[in-house]
Each structure stands twice: as structure tokens, then as C-alpha cells.
Amino acid sequence: MNHFQYQGNDLYCEQVAVRKIAEQVGTPFYLYSHATLSHHLATFTAAFASVPHLVCYSIKSNSNLAVLKTFVNGGAGFDIVSGGELFRAQQVGCDPRKIVYSGVGKTEQEIAAALEADILMFNVESTQELETINRVAGQLGKKAGIAIRVNPDVDPQTHPYISTGMKKAKFGINIARALEDYRHAAQLPHLEVIGVDCHIGSQLTKLSPFVDAIAKVRELVESLQQEGFAIRYLDLGGGLGITYKDEEPPSPADYAQAIIAATRGLNLTLIFEPGRVLTGNAGILVTKVLYVKHGEAKNFVIVDAAMNDLTRPTLYGSYQGIEAVERSTTGTMLADVVGPICESGDFLAQDREVPDFGQGDLVAVTSAGAYGFTMSSNYNSRCRVPEIMVKGDQILVVRERESFADLIRGEQIPAGL
Numbered sequence: 001m002n003h004f005q006y007q008g009n010d011l012y013c014e015q016v017a018v019r020k021i022a023e024q025v026g027t028p029f030y031l032y033s034h035a036t037l038s039h040h041l042a043t044f045t046a047a048f049a050s051v052p053h054l055v056c057y058s059i060k061s062n063s064n065l066a067v068l069k070t071f072v073n074g075g076a077g078f079d080i081v082s083g084g085e086l087f088r089a090q091q092v093g094c095d096p097r098k099i100v101y102s103g104v105g106k107t108e109q110e111i112a113a114a115l116e117a118d119i120l121m122f123n124v125e126s127t128q129e130l131e132t133i134n135r136v137a138g139q140l141g142k143k144a145g146i147a148i149r150v151n152p153d154v155d156p157q158t159h160p161y162i163s164t165g166m167k168k169a170k171f172g173i174n175i176a177r178a179l180e181d182y183r184h185a186a187q188l189p190h191l192e193v194i195g196v197d198c199h200i201g202s203q204l205t206k207l208s209p210f211v212d213a214i215a216k217v218r219e220l221v222e223s224l225q226q227e228g229f230a231i232r233y234l235d236l237g238g239g240l241g242i243t244y245k246d247e248e249p250p251s252p253a254d255y256a257q258a259i260i261a262a263t264r265g266l267n268l269t270l271i272f273e274p275g276r277v278l279t280g281n282a283g284i285l286v287t288k289v290l291y292v293k294h295g296e297a298k299n300f301v302i303v304d305a306a307m308n309d310l311t312r313p314t315l316y317g318s319y320q321g322i323e324a325v326e327r328s329t330t331g332t333m334l335a336d337v338v339g340p341i342c343e344s345g346d347f348l349a350q351d352r353e354v355p356d357f358g359q360g361d362l363v364a365v366t367s368a369g370a371y372g373f374t375m376s377s378n379y380n381s382r383c384r385v386p387e388i389m390v391k392g393d394q395i396l397v398v399r400e401r402e403s404f405a406d407l408i409r410g411e412q413i414p415a416g417l
């Protein structure tokens with residue numbers, strides 16, 4: 001469910017016509033619905049109401065402060081993967097006891113900052129990281145809560161770039177070796193072993209990989225409990241997929257039902273790190289048609305957004321919906337929707353039946369709320385686009401459009417050059 005709907009021929013975000021926002025802020029821009037974000041979090045949380053749980057929204061999918069604040073207001077904590085994300089979490093007043101820290105390459109500075117902030121738990125991804133966290137915690141006179149991220153070697157059946165739980169992945173510690181690392185961690189004086197963690201991949205559209213992973217993780221948890229480890233948390237990561245085109249992912253309720261059944265009797269607080277399922281369909285990218293070019297082999301709709309603004313189509317070959325903001329015609333054409341960047345990989349859609357767009361038309365690129373703005377760049381010296389949030393009938397600019405001055409901030413021409 002989301003709050004981007006047509007009223008007559010015009011696309012609305014909640015109570016505001018998207019055309020009106022474009023008139024106010026120009027194009028391109030990202031647009032988020034506050035009601036959709038809140039609704040997605042509430043639905044996800046409600047699905048787990050019958051068991052002790054903590055929802056730690058994965059900041060990387062959309063890190064805008066207004067989005068984060070919306071989730072904090074809804075009771076969420078955060079999954080962070082860098083010092084920068086910790087900083088963002090602090091900016092919106094997240095309770096540090098609701099923060100978990102994942103990632104294969106945490107630096108000593110980042111570990112120290114997270115310890116100073118008193119976060120709940122580090123999800124540790126290597127034996128050396130265990131030792132580093134122990135050392136840094138010792139220097140600071142702290143005790144670090146840790147879980148080991150185990151790699152259960154299941155195939156999440158998703159794009160290889162976002163599949164993380166197989167043997168060949170750089171993530172986590174092989175589940176067969178994890179017990180050894182847990183025993184090692186128990187010897188380290190500045191660590192407190194409190195959890196087990198696993199995240200197997202992103203955009204999962206089936207329940208079976210989650211269930212298979214839990215079956216393996218469950219055995220580990222039981223062995224640890226038998227050895228006397230006081231495991232309190234089972235972090236099952238994120239990964240629940242969304243509908244971009246015609247995928248039929250499990251609903252949060254189905255996902256919860258399967259997970260609650262698979263973890264029954266363990267007596268642990270479940271932690272989740274959802275990203276895309278909360279933000280993906282809560283955002284769109286709005287862009288304007290600059291030119292329509294009828295080439296010999298193909299038609300091209302050239303828009304003012306590009307691969308630097310939304311990189312998913314070119315990076316993963318992923319599908320993003322293309323809709324008219326104002327449906328002025330029922331005609332369609334087969335075209336590539338492309339940006340102004342000097343690369344053939346600069347496309348938002350390829351060989352797609354799209355509305356019969358004309359110059360100046362507004363285009364909504366749908367399902368762009370996750371891994372959209374956060375993966376954008378300044379390539380071709382393009383200013384990053386603004387982020388707008390609609391709440392009811394209000395248009396809130398939650399990140400301004402960058403200026404040319406922003407583009408060169410920090411650069412210097414050395415004297416004598």
C-alpha cells in the first residue's frame with residue numbers, strides 16, 4: 001500500500017498533486033510520502049507484535065534525516081554500517097540501545113564512536129574484528145555487546161550483487177566455524193556476547209531462504225545456549241523484497257508468521273533490519289522530458305534525471321516503473337528512457353512500452369525510495385537533486401537541491417599551480 005495514486009489523470013502524493021511540487025521545486029527530485037513510510041513501519045512492527053522484537057531500520061536504503069525521524073517517531077531503532085550513519089542516527093535522537101552496527105570493515109575510529117555512543121550491539125564479521133573491538137573497548141573502559149554475523153550458506157535467489165549469505169560472499173563468518181569464534185569471544189574481557197546475527201541478501205521474494213537460514217542459525221543458537229552463553233538477541237537482518245513490476249513478495253504478515261514459527265521456543269528478542277520494504281515504495285523520482293528522439297533503431301525519451309541520480313537500472317539491470325505524472329494520452333511507444341550523461345549505460349528503462357511522452361512532460365520513476373538518493377553521485381558534475389517529503393497537504397523540502405558551489409566544496413587549486 002502506498003500513497004501515490006491518480007486522482008483523475010493526475011498523480012498525487014497524499015493530498016498534493018505531483019505537478020504542483022514540480023512547479024515549486026523544479027525537476028528532477030525525489031519525493032517521499034510520510035504516510036506511506038509510517039504505514040510501512042507500523043505494518044512491519046504490528047506483524048511481530050506477539051513476540052519480543054526490535055525493528056532496526058537499515059539506514060543505507062534511505063538516510064534522509066526526515067525519513068529517519070519519521071521512523072524514530074514510529075519507535076524504530078537503526079541498523080548502521082558506518083560512522084556517518086551513526087552520526088545521522090544521533091542527529092535524529094535515536095535511542096542508542098536500539099542501534100546495531102553491521103559491516104565487514106569497521107574502522108577503529110568508527111568502533112570507538114559507537115562504543116562512546118553506547119550502542120546495543122556490534123554484528124561482528126571476522127575473528128580479527130572481534131579482537132579489534134575488544135582492544136578498543138578496553139582502551140575506553142567499555143564493554144561491547146556483540147553478535148557474530150554468521151553466514152548460513154543459503155541461496156537467497158536474488159541478484160548476485162545483493163546476495164550476501166552464500167559461502168563465497170565476503171560477509172559474515174562461516175556458520176560451521178562460528179562456535180569456535182564464539183568461544184574465543186567469551187575469553188575476551190571487553191566483549192559481552194549477547195546475540196547471533198545473519199543477513200542473507202536483499203530483495204528476497206520467497207520465504208524459503210529465510211526459513212532455511214533460520215533452521216541453520218537455530219542449531220547454532222541452541223549449541224550456544226547449551227554451552228551456557230547468555231544469548232538474548234537473534235538478529236535476522238533485512239532483505240524482504242517489494243513489488244517493482246510483477247514480483248509477489250510475501251507480505252510482512254506472512255514473513256512474520258514464517259519467522260515466528262521457525263524461531264518458536266528460542267526465547268530471544270528478534271531484531272530485524274528492514275530497509276527496502278519500508279522505503280522502496282514510499283518514494284518516487286520525478287523527472288522531466290527534455291527531448292524525444294525517434295532514432296533509426298530505437299526511440300529515446302531523454303529526461304533530466306540520469307544514472308547518477310538513480311543508478312539501480314544500470315548497476316543491477318533492475319526495473320523501475322515509468323509513469324506519466326499527468327495522463328494526457330492513452331497512446332504508448334516503445335522507448336528507452338535515458339538521461340543526459342555521456343555513457344550508453346545511462347538509462348532508467350530500456351525497451352519499455354511507455355506513455356507517448358512529449359517534450360516537457362513529467363515522468364514518475366516509481367519504487368525509487370530505497371537505494372535511490374543514497375546511491376546517487378555527482379558524476380558529470382551534476383548537482384544532486386532535492387528530496388521532498390509530503391505529509392498530508394504539506395510539501396516539505398527535506399534536502400535542498402545542490403548548487404554549483406556545493407559541487408566544488410572542499411576542492412582547492414594549490415598556490416603556484
Ligand code: LLP
Nearest residue numbers: 058102199202203238239273274275276371
Ligand atoms: N542489513 C544488512 C546487514 C544489509 O547489508 C542490508 C542491505 C540490509 C540490512 C537491508 O536490506 P533490505 O531490507 O533493504 O533488503 N543497493 C542494492 C541493495 C543493497 C543491499 C545492501 N544491504 C539495491 O539497490 O538493490
